[in-house]
Amino acid sequence: MKLLKVDTLEQAREKLLAQITWDMGKTEKIPVEKSGGRILACDVLAESPLPYFPRATVDGYGVRAADTQGAGESIPVFLEVKEEVEIGTVPSGEITGGTCAYVPTGGMIPRGADAMVMVEYTEPFDTSHIAVYSSVPSGAGILQIGEDVEKDQIILTRGTRLGAAQIGALAGNGIREAEVYKPLKVTILSTGDELTEPGCPLKPGCIYDINTPALARMGEEMGFEIVHTQVLPDREAVIEQALRQGLRSSDLIVISGGSSQGKKDMTSRILDRISNPGVFTHGLALKPGKPTILGVDKESESVLMGLPGHPGAALVVFRLLAGWLERQRTGCPEKPRVPAVMESNVPAAPGKDTILMVRLLPGEGGVYTARPVLGKSGLMRTLTGSDGFVRIPLGKEGLKTGETVTAELL
Amino acid sequence: MKLLKVDTLEQAREKLLAQITWDMGKTEKIPVEKSGGRILACDVLAESPLPYFPRATVDGYGVRAADTQGAGESIPVFLEVKEEVEIGTVPSGEITGGTCAYVPTGGMIPRGADAMVMVEYTEPFDTSHIAVYSSVPSGAGILQIGEDVEKDQIILTRGTRLGAAQIGALAGNGIREAEVYKPLKVTILSTGDELTEPGCPLKPGCIYDINTPALARMGEEMGFEIVHTQVLPDREAVIEQALRQGLRSSDLIVISGGSSQGKKDMTSRILDRISNPGVFTHGLALKPGKPTILGVDKESESVLMGLPGHPGAALVVFRLLAGWLERQRTGCPEKPRVPAVMESNVPAAPGKDTILMVRLLPGEGGVYTARPVLGKSGLMRTLTGSDGFVRIPLGKEGLKTGETVTAELL
Numbered sequence: 109m110k111l112l113k114v115d116t117l118e119q120a121r122e123k124l125l126a127q128i129t130w131d132m133g134k135t136e137k138i139p140v141e142k143s144g145g146r147i148l149a150c151d152v153l154a155e156s157p158l159p160y161f162p163r164a165t166v167d168g169y170g171v172r173a174a175d176t177q178g179a180g181e182s183i184p185v186f187l188e189v190k191e192e193v194e195i196g197t198v199p200s201g202e203i204t205g206g207t208c209a210y211v212p213t214g215g216m217i218p219r220g221a222d223a224m225v226m227v228e229y230t231e232p233f234d235t236s237h238i239a240v241y242s243s244v245p246s247g248a249g250i251l252q253i254g255e256d257v258e259k260d261q262i263i264l265t266r267g268t269r270l271g272a273a274q275i276g277a278l279a280g281n282g283i284r285e286a287e288v289y290k291p292l293k294v295t296i297l298s299t300g301d302e303l304t305e306p307g308c309p310l311k312p313g314c315i316y317d318i319n320t321p322a323l324a325r326m327g328e329e330m331g332f333e334i335v336h337t338q339v340l341p342d343r344e345a346v347i348e349q350a351l352r353q354g355l356r357s358s359d360l361i362v363i364s365g366g367s368s369q370g371k372k373d374m375t376s377r378i379l380d381r382i383s384n385p386g387v388f389t390h391g392l393a394l395k396p397g398k399p400t401i402l403g404v405d406k407e408s409e410s411v412l413m414g415l416p417g418h419p420g421a422a423l424v425v426f427r428l429l430a431g432w433l434e435r436q437r438t439g440c441p442e443k444p445r446v447p448a449v450m451e452s453n454v455p456a457a458p459g460k461d462t463i464l465m466v467r468l469l470p471g472e473g474g475v476y477t478a479r480p481v482l483g484k485s486g487l488m489r490t491l492t493g494s495d496g497f498v499r500i501p502l503g504k505e506g507l508k509t510g511e512t513v514t515a516e517l518l
Numbered sequence: 519m520k521l522l523k524v525d526t527l528e529q530a531r532e533k534l535l536a537q538i539t540w541d542m543g544k545t546e547k548i549p550v551e552k553s554g555g556r557i558l559a560c561d562v563l564a565e566s567p568l569p570y571f572p573r574a575t576v577d578g579y580g581v582r583a584a585d586t587q588g589a590g591e592s593i594p595v596f597l598e599v600k601e602e603v604e605i606g607t608v609p610s611g612e613i614t615g616g617t618c619a620y621v622p623t624g625g626m627i628p629r630g631a632d633a634m635v636m637v638e639y640t641e642p643f644d645t646s647h648i649a650v651y652s653s654v655p656s657g658a659g660i661l662q663i664g665e666d667v668e669k670d671q672i673i674l675t676r677g678t679r680l681g682a683a684q685i686g687a688l689a690g691n692g693i694r695e696a697e698v699y700k701p702l703k704v705t706i707l708s709t710g711d712e713l714t715e716p717g718c719p720l721k722p723g724c725i726y727d728i729n730t731p732a733l734a735r736m737g738e739e740m741g742f743e744i745v746h747t748q749v750l751p752d753r754e755a756v757i758e759q760a761l762r763q764g765l766r767s768s769d770l771i772v773i774s775g776g777s778s779q780g781k782k783d784m785t786s787r788i789l790d791r792i793s794n795p796g797v798f799t800h801g802l803a804l805k806p807g808k809p810t811i812l813g814v815d816k817e818s819e820s821v822l823m824g825l826p827g828h829p830g831a832a833l834v835v836f837r838l839l840a841g842w843l844e845r846q847r848t849g850c851p852e853k854p855r856v857p858a859v860m861e862s863n864v865p866a867a868p869g870k871d872t873i874l875m876v877r878l879l880p881g882e883g884g885v886y887t888a889r890p891v892l893g894k895s896g897l898m899r900t901l902t903g904s905d906g907f908v909r910i911p912l913g914k915e916g917l918k919t920g921e922t923v924t925a926e927l928l
Contacts, residue, residue, distance in 0.1 A: 140716065140731060141731045141734065141735075144735040144739070158898060167778045194711070195710065195711050195712045195723070195778070196710070196712030196721065196723050197711075198723050212778035213827070214710070214725075214778070215712075215723070216722075227779075255894075255897075256898050256899055257898060257899065271735065271739070272732045272736035272739065273732065273829075273833065273902050273904070273928055274902055275731050275732055276728040276729070276731060276732030276829050276898070277898050279716060279726055279727065279728050279730075279731045279732065280726050280728040280829070282716070284716050284717050300605065301604070301606040301607075302606030302624055302625075306550065306689060306694045310692065312571070312607075312626075313605070313625070313626040314606045315569070315624075315690070316689055316690050316692045317689065318689050320689075321551045321686060321689045322689065323682070325551075325554040325680075325685045326681075326682035328554055329554070329682065368605070368622035368623045368624070369577055369637070371622075419683075419686050419690070423683060444878055444886065444905065446856055447856075447857055447883075447885045447886070468854055473922050474855060474922065474923070475857045476854065476857070484665075487661075488568060488686070488687050488691075491683040491686060492673065492683050492684055494683070495854065512883050512885065514884035517854065518681060518682070
């Protein structure tokens with residue numbers, strides 16, 4: 109058993125970035141309407157101003173503002189209605205002194221008009237005239253050319269996750285394809301003679317595999333493409349073959365195994381044999397998460413991640429390393445964490461970063477209370493009973509009742 | 519133009535629930551590994567205890583705790599090693615006084631043993647004996663039968679969204695299929711002679727359609743199945759036909775149109791004609807969101823939702839109504855909102871609920887500052903520049919600088 113120095117989470121992250129000497133930022137163009145949840149790989153500029161014509165923001169009459177000066181509730185001004193502008197069309201004439209045109213919300217303001225009078229402040233007077241009971245300033249009720257977006261203005265920046273609003277903005281600018289990052293291809297392997305695949309009968313002493321489906325789902329949530337999952341026995345040759353296959357097909361290979369020392373040594377040995385330069389992190393100063401291994405293979409341009417066997421630890425470390433890597437790769441910022449107030453004191457693990465699972469209880473004024481979810485390593489309950497987790501940084505003795513923390517949602 | 523009383527958001531929600539007299543909670547059974555993001559339609563009970571055998575949580579030796587009494591760093595106790603238990607197998611013998619068995623993490627504890635001594639506190643003595651340098655209490659290093667989950671205990675409740683941890687819990691309990699709610703089938707229609715579909719040339723005065731792709735994406739994010747989207751001209755017969763088709767194929771039909779009064783009246787008239795009992799909410803006391811229409815058709819068991827034409831208003835109202843309806847239907851709780859401190863004073867709209875778009879800026883101690891994103895109705899910028907929105911309830915005059923609010927993320 110080799111004794112190796114563990115890395116802090118930050119050290120491991122820095123090493124990982126330094127080792128990735130290839131381009132992880134491959135992109136593809138996809139139709140905007142299929143780009144939901146994807147991340148923009150470049151800034152998007154407006155090809156034309158928005159709106160590209162002066163546009164009514166109310167139902168009413170396009171007027172020359174000067175013509176309405178002095179109009180009031182009991183002193184109407186009378187204007188001749190020259191036309192009814194239909195939405196989606198160009199007004200046929202120009203508004204000159206003493207005239208106006210009906211324009212619906214969203215319609216084009218005719219030349220000559222510089223303000224809208226809302227229909228509520230007008231009344232038909234005769235077949236060709238209206239009475240106006242309000243004076244309006246120039247510009248009222250009009251969205252000017254480029255007022256929303258100017259031509260060549262950046263409307264969305266690289267690293268933006270495309271949600272409903274962003275897809276609307278792209279569509280509104282007439283953009284049909286979005287250049288987004290290709291999802292990382294991920295292989296997920298779980299090792300252990302005791303692991304049983306779903307649907308198979310359970311032999312005494314064996315357990316159903318948790319890590320493969322749980323890590324696969326978390327990978328999907330982080331935007332990865334899961335290309336392969338497999339449960340493997342504790343046989344070196346079989347594991348090596350699966351890892352080599354992973355190198356060929358994936359950008360990231362995740363292997364989680366038993367937490368026994370023998371297995372950890374075996375995984376590390378195989379990873380070192382099949383990859384170059386191989387494993388550079390042999391453990392994390394993180395609780396839970398110590399038995400974490402990180403390596404790269406420059407030839408196949410793959411990242412290798414050995415995760416702890418305990419499902420809770422495996423999921424947290426996967427988020428802290430692969431989720432972080434994905435943000436580095438794409439420039440997509442972290443989702444807002446939820447601030448919460450600690451319900452009780454919790455000590456930290458000395459010399460390590462400590463991850464504390466928490467349940468968020470709604471509190472006064474919308475501020476959450478963070479209730480620690482404690483339990484022995486490997487309990488399912490701590491996983492399903494938590495809304496998220498809090499990180500206690502190395503060097504901090506613990507968290508105090510009433511202290512504000514920020515929880516990363518699971 | 520009929521003058522109709524508007525409803526508050528809460529009134530509209532109550533009316534909607536009261537009008538839905540059919541079962542919206544249809545369910546389906548799907549494989550657990552494909553159930554990510556879906557919502558459980560029933561409580562899930564454990565079919566067997568977890569673990570179902572006493573399980574080692576450390577690498578070491580299964581012992582009778584009484585045999586280790588008195589052992590210490592300089593006073594070892596010597597025990598005979600009867601066997602090496604392999605993971606995934608049943609120990610062959612029983613531990614009697616003065617004996618022990620090697621058990622790896624995750625392995626089954628042999629009968630007779632009631633504690634684990636970690637390998638770090640032992641040393642090989644001769645070929646068949648070890649020296650133990652620490653005394654352990656009964657139960658140390660062992661997860662007892664049912665300690666994580668007891669048989670028939672509820673492991674996940676109805677309304678739970680299935681994330682990575684939940685999928686892991688189902689898999690670990692040997693559950694292969696999850697009973698989840700069927701997604702609501704949704705038709706999304708946008709109306710307007712000015713609306714141009716992506717890729718078509720823009721005629722002067724026309725604009726690209728925003729609402730269809732934006733609402734479709736938001737619907738997907740809320741868990742709906744978008745069965746049809748269509749952009750329609752302002753022609754009553756065409757709109758009526760599309761709505762009738764929607765009634766046949768969908769649980770929810772969303773139509774957003776121009777904000778001009780004529781169009782709103784037309785939409786309301788058509789909805790009333792094709793549905794029974796028809797429209798019951800003719801406007802919301804909500805800013806933005808006034809031109810919102812709600813109805814149901816009991817024969818086809820469909821909900822009808824007329825949304826404002828402005829994309830920002832349409833998206834917010836869709837979330838506030840359809841997102842709320844989905845939570846009612848499935849019992850899935852709202853995702854945690856993010857508490858934040860107002861950066862400036864903002865007045866509310868009198869007599870209405872006010873929705874304020876905000877940007878969340880990271881602040882001291884992880885608490886966000888909420889910066890209001892203001893702008894004329896219908897600006898794209900207010901949409902893409904916001905992280906979420908804050909609701910100022912009717913009757914509240916506004917928000918004050920420094921006041922804590924909770925933002926619903928977009």
